[in-house]
Amino acid sequence: MRLNQFISSAGFCSRRQAERYITAKKVLVNGEIASPICFIEEGDHVEVDGHTIRHTAPDIYMILNKPSGITCTAAPTIAGNIIDFVSYPERLFPVGRLDKETEGLILLTNDGSIVNDLMKEENQQEKEYVVTVNKKITDTFIQDLSNGVDIYNPRTKSYTTTTPCSVTRLSxxxxRILLTQGLNRQIRRMCRRFQYTVTHLQRxxxxxxxxGTLERGQWRYLTEEEIAKLKS
Structure with a gap:
């Protein structure tokens, strides 16, 4: 197994963060600084920044129906963080994030090897949301959202055009909107562009x-079939 995958699958961090540790020469394999291309065999001793990496816990995959008010961070210093809310006995981290006000499906795991595949925009992983806004939806609004929206990025002081997507009126x-992007507060910003305010947002x-029917604030383990498709 490649070193970065070994570290991430132990739940220590994501594969990308593991690569940063390796590049920074903070990873030791059997007492020696690891090379950028390194494969781990059974019995090898791995340390990352002074922490011994052990594969003692089984891989855990669960989804939570996140309520509004919970912050998608593993940082214990943040009040209302998702890890404290779930209060699971093993170390977990959320895959991606939902805004604090947004509800719905979020994946939690200790398997860092799945993060890149789910989060990289070029992998085109579809995410579906149900959105309620503050006034009646028009055909023009649905069409404009579908075609892509120029939204302003205050950090770069420039506009980004969202990728065309499927939008279906429900009432x-x-x-309902299907996205493959993950821009910060994307749906809220798309709606605001046309003078609509999101009043409820659920993934x-x-x-x-x-x-499905998972109640707000509840979680469940993924099925074996769901896990297999997640890794395919």
């Missing part, structure tokens, strides 16, 4: 994993 003030699907 006078509610629609109901990531890739093949559906929220």
């Amino acid at each position: 006078d003030c509610t629609f 109901v699907r990531i890739k093949h994993i559906e929220l």
